[in-house]
Amino acid sequence: MGIKMLSLQHLTKSFGKMKAVDDVTFDVQHGKILGLIGQNGAGKTTTFRMILNFIEPDRGLITWNDQPFTQAQYDELGYLPEERGLFPKMTVENQIVYFAELRGMKRADIRREIPRWLERFEVKAKPTDKIKDLSKGNAQKVQLIATLIHQPQLVILDEPFSGLDPVNVSILREGILELKKQGAAIIYSDHNMDNVEQVSDQLVMLRSGKMVLHGTVDDVRQSFGRVxxxxxxxxxxxxxxxxxxxxxxxxxxxxxxxxxxxxxxxxxxxxxxxxxxxxxxxxxxxxxxxxxxxxxxxxxxx
CATH class of the missing domain: 3.30.70 (Alpha-Beta Plaits)
Structure with missing residues (x-):
């Protein structure tokens, strides 16, 4: 087997007469970050939902390490949606346990890991604090921990830094880069191009469902000339x-x-x-x- 990766081949999806994704092809290798950018409605979220098997493509193929996704392989995946999905009345610990158990982790292992992750992301909260009592930044960090604690090999992050101050952006960015060092394949979407430029190895830009840019960040920039x-x-x-x-x-x-x-x-x-x-x-x-x-x-x- 060659280099392990996620591969999308000729992915196409329509909703009625609207073609949301139109013949999209790209790969994301282990240990690399791909920045997926585009305006609202460009096709990013539809692409994510097809990878996650929330919706089926009309045409095209999605493979993980040269194989179609199975349920076991979906357990290797971590997803942070743009629409945050925490339960306000749950404690920090119970929230993380709930999501991690869905990915196959044992409860004792999760509880043992939680303090280390809270410290790593500088979450200003105790495991017994309720989500509703956290600041937006700390709640966002808790959701990212819930996304990453099972050490996924494929990670999809949709607007992970949205609404965060520069200090928290830096903390979360370091966490994402650490995950990359550990060999995860990461797809990352953001409207802040400075963030995309700092963390991405490769870049795909969608416009009206079509790919209009694809390559390394340096290659994409250099293709426009030193103007x-x-x-x-x-x-x-x-x-x-x-x-x-x-x-x-x-x-x-x-x-x-x-x-x-x-x-x-x-x-x-x-x-x-x-x-x-x-x-x-x-x-x-x-x-x-x-x-x-x-x-x-x-x-x-x-």
Missing amino acids: KLYLESGLSAEQVRAIEGVIEVKEQRQRLELTLADETVGQKIFTLATANGYIPEFNQQPPTLEEIFKMKAGAPNA
Whole structure:
């Protein structure tokens, strides 16, 4: 057998006349994180639900380690839905026990593991506290623990950082990266492109059910060319705007953010900017993932 992974081949699903997912194909290898992005209604949740066997595809094949999913293999899966599903009147311990038992863990093993997981994710709550008494961030951490405590080999995380402050985002992100180090295959969805860029090895973007981007984060960014330039020099915004091939100039305190027609324009700007010697900043790079997302999401023929 080759490298273990989740594989989606030509996945298609329609609801009436609407094609929610249209010929989607990608793999997620063990020890890798795939960022699945797209606007609301792009087909992400439908894709997740087909992987989870909540709904059946009209066409296509989903395999795990080259085999169709069985119930035993579903026990290797952890899923954090966008719509959180905790029971407010349950205690933290009973909530985690409930979900972990559904995945085949023994109650004694779960209870032994809970304190370690609460400490790991810095949950400010005791096992005996009720869910309804927790802050949103701590409740979200409890749900993530319930998703991960059975050490799943395939993890689907739908908006795991939604509504969290930067400190809690960092704590949860480290937990996800630790899971990756342990060899899990992870599919991760987020509307915050900075988060996606920081944790994802590969990227799939859906638009109206179709794949419009697929590749490593670096490859996707580089495919758009180094058309973003951050410049701090003696040149004014007016001087830079007058250079042929400069599409847009934004002023950011001491520096300028430029959008170029193509990356070769950068050489011309560099020559002009350094005519009198040293300049504090000349940083030419591809568009950010957020900029690419906006381009692809808004382009009808993308």
